[in-house]
Amino acid sequence: MYHVTNFFAHSSRFGTPDDHKSLIDKAHELGILVLMDIVHSHASNNVLDGLNMFDGxxxxxxxxxxxxxxxxxxxRxxxxxSWDVLRYxxxxxxxxxxxxxxxxxIFDGVTSIMYIHHGL
Incomplete structure (x- = not known):
């Protein structure tokens, strides 16, 4: 999930949502912790999908x-x-x-969240 357009949808690469949940459940049955690489540092530029220009x-x-x-x-x-961003x-x-x-x-791009220069 790097150019995220929908933060509440999983990638179809994992099959259906139920397939994805089953995969995580199976890992848990085997004693394996499952971490998600989450991207809250940036989002897709697209205006036809995603949050960019969502409210116009x-x-x-x-x-x-x-x-x-x-x-x-x-x-982006x-x-x-913004309170709306934090809540979202x-x-x-x-x-x-x-x-x-x-x-x-695992939070992707943390330096971009922390620093205006993005840590680059």
Whole structure:
């Protein structure tokens, strides 16, 4: 999930949602913890799907101006100063734990979340 368009949908590469859940359940039966590589540092630029321009504005979920775009990843950058963004991403993290029973996360692109220069 690197150019995420729907944060509440799994990749079809894992089969159906039930297939994905079964895979995680089987890993748990074998005593294996399952971590999800979650991308809350950026999202797809696409305007026809995903969150970009979701409400018709350029900045509801994302930064505007010079901070709006990550040039190396060709993606939009979340505005973590927005209450809506925080609620959305936290609810997304909780949803994956509850719905799919992941045991935790590997957060992708953390330096891009922490630093304006993206840690580059």
């Amino acid at each position: 504005t350029d900045g509801h979920y994302f930064h505007t101006g010079s901070r709006r775009h990550h040039s190396m990843w060709d993606s 950058l979340f505005n973590y100063g 991403l936290l609810s997304n993290a909780r949803w994956w734990l509850e719905e799919y029973k992941f045991d935790g996360y």
